[in-house]
Amino acid sequence: MRQELEAQRQELVRSSTVTFHDMRDREREPRDSIDESNDEQGNATELRLKDRERLLLAKVNDALYRMDTGDYGVCEECGVLIGEARLRARPMAELCIDCKEDQEREERRLHASRPGMFSALE
Structure with missing residues (x-):
């Protein structure tokens, strides 16, 4: 169970880092107003998904903590x-x-x- 939770935590952190860099790189690209609108809509959806992943990461970290304290x-x-x-x-x-x-x-x-x-x- 610990290995599975640690692997899941690692994947969530990796995914978050990739998303951050992707969004930052997109901001540097020249765009017209339609591209900007599409990017804003895509970013909003992506951020909602990342927020869910952030909550999941907190649950994974909490489960690992409970393992360490014997409450798991x-x-x-x-x-x-x-x-x-x-x-x-x-x-x-x-x-x-x-x-x-x-x-x-x-x-x-x-x-x-x-x-x-x-x-x-x-």
Whole structure:
């Protein structure tokens, strides 16, 4: 698990570095207004994806920290051991499957009770 998480962390950092350099290099190229508009739209999408990767990187780092402290594989909500199958599928899991399902049900309930409130975040 540690090797998988470290490899994932390395790939996320590499991807972030490549994106930064690509975006910087594109800014140096001569462009017309249509190219600039397309680049801005592409950059916005790319930055949204990179933000998701940044959040994933934080989860990977947190999982590695939990390994170091001996808390890895223990549900942060109820304290039971997280199943091996779940950890293999999602090595950075913080919750057991039951607590995760409860969390997702609560999120759906909140989302359904407040239509439109989360649309700006999605």
